[in-house]
Amino acid sequence: MAADASFRRVTPHDLRHTAASLAISAGANVKVIQRMLGHKSAKVTLDTYAALFPDDLDNVTSALSRQRAEQV
Numbered sequence: 047m048a049a050d051a052s053f054r055r056v057t058p059h060d061l062r063h064t065a066a067s068l069a070i071s072a073g074a075n076v077k078v079i080q081r082m083l084g085h086k087s088a089k090v091t092l093d094t095y096a097a098l099f100p101d102d103l104d105n106v107t108s109a110l111s112r113q114r115a116e117q118v
Contacts, residue, residue, distance in 0.1 A: 066091075070098045 080091040
């Protein structure tokens with residue numbers, strides 16, 4: 047069977063990036079992803095994949111508001 051010339055070649059690096067992206071979208075902690083990818087530090091992971099991490103500021107604000115309301 048001949049290869050489909052219109053299909054983009056997938057490299058191991060592409061698969062690694064996909065695995066990291068899926069882990070991030072599943073809510074994995076940056077330290078877990080760092081270990082999964084073998085990065086030297088979480089900074090390397092964040093520098094590479096920061097745009098994929100959701101903006102958690104709203105979640106933090108909501109959690110702090112709930113906690114404050116429970117203490118009153």
